[in-house]
Amino acid sequence: MRQLFRAVLALSFAALTVPAAAFAGEEPQAAPARPASSSGGPGVRAYFVTDFNSMSASKSFDAALDTSHLTAFGGGADVVDLWKHLFARFSVTHVSKTGSRAFFDGVTVVSLGIPLTVSMTPVEIGGGWRFSGAPAPRLTPYAGGGVVIVSYKETSEFGDASDNFSGSFTGYNLFGGAEFSLTNWLVAAGEAQFRSVPNALGDNPTGLSQAFKETDLGGFTLRVTIGIRTRR
């Protein structure tokens, strides 16, 4: 797992550093070298995101929110063809849901009727590779990974500063999907993502996550995007 994380970090680093080099020195000359590019140089995809998340800490989320499936909305941008088919990604999503504080007695969950609002804002920085052979493909598969920084917040009615929580946790993600060209400038994509944010939960004696021995704030995500592109 640690090696995988290192690989993702390296990939992310490459995704972030290569475009700088490309923009600095190669922009005028690079265009003819890219067979997938119709006009040369990196292109940009800017899109809206809808994430359907299935949380790893499913028992904890089920106990408090009555579900472990959360839908997040946000936006992002991919810079494509940085070097050959390498792309870099930056995206931000946000989800907030209100449930109830609860108690787990080891067998059953007792919902206490005290409103509990959980908010998560994952920031994703990463990159990947687009598998595009044709000059102007309708469907472009891609895969990649990156670093995920999740801002996590819990607030409760009747809660004070010591009862509520706000903090950030870092993890990684791996993803794969396909981009579909709707028009010359409009694109949509479907993507599956695995996200791991270890040791974010389960460290507080009063928390449900410790009762359920769940520590990871990640999970599986189905992502749908729709956006615009600057070039094919």
Add this chain to the structure above:
Amino acid sequence: MQRRVPVIVAAVIAAILLTAQSSIIGQNAPPPAPLLSPETTAAYIDAAQRSLDYLPGQVLVKFKPGATPEGQQRALEVMRSRPSVDSLEWAGDVAIVRDPLQTDARILAEQLSSQPEVQYAEPNYLAHHLSVPNDTGFGPRQWNLQQLDMARAWDINPGGDPSVIIAIVDTGVTTVNETRTFATWNGSAIQIINVPFAVNPDLPASRLVSPIDFVTSLGTTVLDTDGHGTHVSSTAGEETNNALLDAGIAYKARIMPVKVCASYWDVQFAFSAAGGRGFVPSDSGGCPFSAVALGVRYAADNGAKVINLSLGGTSQSQAMLDALNYALGKGVFIAIAAGNDKEVGNPPNFPAVYAEQLAGVMAVGATNRSGNRAFYSNTGSYLEIAAPGGDSRDSDNAGSGFIWQSTILPSVSDQAFVLFPVFDRYGEVAFQGTSQATPHVSGLAALLFTQGFKTPAQIEQVIKKTAKLIGQPSSPGSARNDDVGFGLIQPRTALFGSGIKK
């Protein structure tokens, strides 16, 4: 010879009680009817005089399932008095068997236990309420509720709900405003007196439900002639935010007064009404396990969700354990005082000891204003939880370290101060004991039932899990010790529950 002495004592007392009617009848006022039978009055007095932990001449008998009336009668033939099965009094499925010819209940129990139709037989043990009244005066009040952060707990759950009933199985909580006539001893003669009773103004009749008296003949009218039951009920649920007297934990819950303990005055009035001359021993009275078991079953059958037992004794009782199991089976949470005898041998206290084996029954120890175990509070493996019980050694002369609640004023009702008591004057009174700690847990349980907890076992779990351990755990990895169990209750934490992370 030794065995004959109690028989003779009991016979003499009974003879006085049964024959002295004529001396009263000759006086001007007609005698009020005694609320205790002459035999029972004699048993209380005999027990007090001989420091017995059971009522002489009484045993609790459970016959084996399937034992026919003929078989039961055959079993009773072993007794010298040979009582009829038809004349037995029943406490649930346990018969209260009396033998005036053999007052040593241990011998009776042994004889009956050996009969093939009998599942078990045991003396009718006496429990006593576990607190020491103290009226040292006014002081900083109700540190206990501040220590438990009740103000913030009430933000989450303001006093529970009337749908939750707490049964106070104790000396009673007065349910009527009326004056009754009793006979008592004035120091030189029997005198008929009017004794006024009143409902606690800070626990009005609208909060009281299904009262019952299992020690006197009053039935559904309950009169607290001691003050202990009222004090305990006040901690559990005294009216709050009404600018009157003190606060109670589950102040919207309803209270079920279940009288199972005879007070000194109950015995004195009955003794005098039957023509007995003189004062009965000052420690007369007590809580027969037959009545306690009956009270527990009654509470469970009549809608109580919580039972408070601020009483105990040093004898095991299968009948008591059966009653606890019966109530648990009906979904009732039970809090039991752990005992006040730490410095007098620390004997295991029953029925609190049974809590260790029953999920949903908790043995409660006492802590003081400093947050440590109170000096008197029993310790042992059966202790599960602790709550404020007051501590005279952690107090100033104003009694600031005691538990202050509204109850009948001792200055007008305690036999140490008055010859003619009245029970219609209430005020803030200081007590200490595991009796006082226990209703803190009962009140919390009532709040937790309102908050969404469904079973006694869940209530016990959340109270244990959120308690704050005082001192070191008994072993590495353990969450408890023998001094305070899992620690001091934390009502606010228990009611607040858990988030995903915190």
